Amino acid sequence: MENNFAFIDSQNLNLGVLKDVYKNGLLVHYGWKLDFKKLRIYLQEKYSVTKAFLCIGHVPGNESLYTELQQYDYICIFKPTLFLPNGSVKGNVDAELVLQSMIEYDNYDKAVIVSGDGDFYCLAKHLLEKDKLKIILAPNEFNYSSLLNKLESEDVTVLNFINQHKNKLEKRL
Secondary structure (H helix, E strand, O other): OOOEEEEEEHHHHHHHHHOOEEEOOEEEEOOOOEOHHHHHHHHHHHHOEEEEEEEEEEOOOOHHHHHHHHHOOEEEEEEEOEEOOOOOEEOOOHHHHHHHHHHOHHHOOOEEEEOOOHHHHHHHHHHHHOOOEEEEEEOOOOOOOHHHHHHOOOOOOOEEEHHHHHHHHEOOO
């Protein structure tokens, strides 16, 4: 059995499945709420993920969320956040995800990158060249960086989409 690790950009994942996506004025993706417990099980069963690193901005007051994620067997990698004058929160976790994947490099067989952000192209390309990339899971097929398509070839499929598994991964109320 493979020993694969997942490296998850939590904001890209969460916003990617939550928001509605319009193309040419038509709704092509209706947002939904991800069940992180189901996602962890899915990663383990489908991609042999033994450790899942969830890179997430730390917002004071969200401790119960972080505890819940850790109970689902995520290893939370926290980034301090900034509160901007317009009221939004800034907590970009790209550097944390790349660094964690390199810190753990010798400990996993292959990496599963969960993000549709093109900023991870160079990481994914490097891992692919070293035969250390299992898959990139973008949140949805309608809103991800086309840079990630450049990793695909006739011989290699490295891109899949979480929204295609909505029926398995959606949080039911």
